[in-house]
Amino acid sequence: MSIVLFGGEKGGTGKTTLATNMAAMLALQGKDVLLLDTDRQGTASFWATVREETEVEPRVACVQKFGKGLATQILDLAERYEEVIIDAGGRDSMELRYALGVCDRAYLPIQPFQFDIWTIRQMDDLVDMAGAINGNLQASIVLNRVSTNPSVKEDQETREFFREEGFTNLTLLAGVLRDRIAFRKSARDGLSVVEWKRDRKAASEMNQLFCEVYGG
Ligand SMILES: Nc1ncnc2c1ncn2[C@@H]1O[C@H](COP(=O)(O)OP(=O)(O)OP(=O)(O)O)[C@@H](O)[C@H]1O
Ligand SMILES: [Mg+2]
Secondary structure, eight states, X not given: OEEEEEOOSSTTSSHHHHHHHHHHHHHHTTOOEEEEEOOTTOHHHHHHHHHHHTTOSSOOEEEEOOXXXXXXXXXXXXXXXXXXXXXXXXXXXXXXXXXXXXXXXXXXXXXXXXXXXXXXXXXXXXXXXXHHHOTTOEEEEEEEEEOSOTTXXXXXXXXXXXXXXXXXXXXXXXXXXXXXXXXXXXXXXXXXXXXXXXXXXXXXHHHHHHXXXXXX
């Protein structure tokens, strides 16, 4: 059993993409998974509704919850499901803070662009604060939308920056997701990229990430 959060302070970094893919991949393994959408934009819920309406199997249960009392609700849901995946909105919200207080692992996607990289320090501080009430919290940065052009070295530069700065509360995952249209198209159909089956490289990147998050 685990409570896994996809969050961060910045919008549009890939939280919902990661959360929905991980949820579908757990369901494919036969796990009883709940996708908990704590973002009022409701993007993860839209994805789950498309999946439901197009009768994609396996089904992925999804509920929306916001605001005060969220921490208790998350813990209650964790009693009822084998795995809980939380998709938090793209800002330093109340929901993000509650979720950081009770989750086992947090994954914070960033794009390897300077404006995103500058937010790592804030995330390190936020995780530090959350660690005061959640002693078991493990938090990792995930690089998303890395260029497919090998001459663009943004991911290496981000890794160097990460090493030099020495963030105390964060690790950086080895696996990255590159900027691929497959991640957008599969989401539109309520699928994970591994179910979409039209881009092996995208599926392989998501599989590697899954192994890092859930241990294979
Ligand atoms: N690796 C990728 N390659 C191409 N497109 C991507 C990739 N990751 C995410 N996207 C696209 O970028 C957009 C933002 O992604 P997503 O909705 O997952 O981010 P988010 O962090 O959940 O955003 P928000 O902060 O608004 O909740 C979406 O259109 C998504 O399909
Ligand atoms: Mg989102």
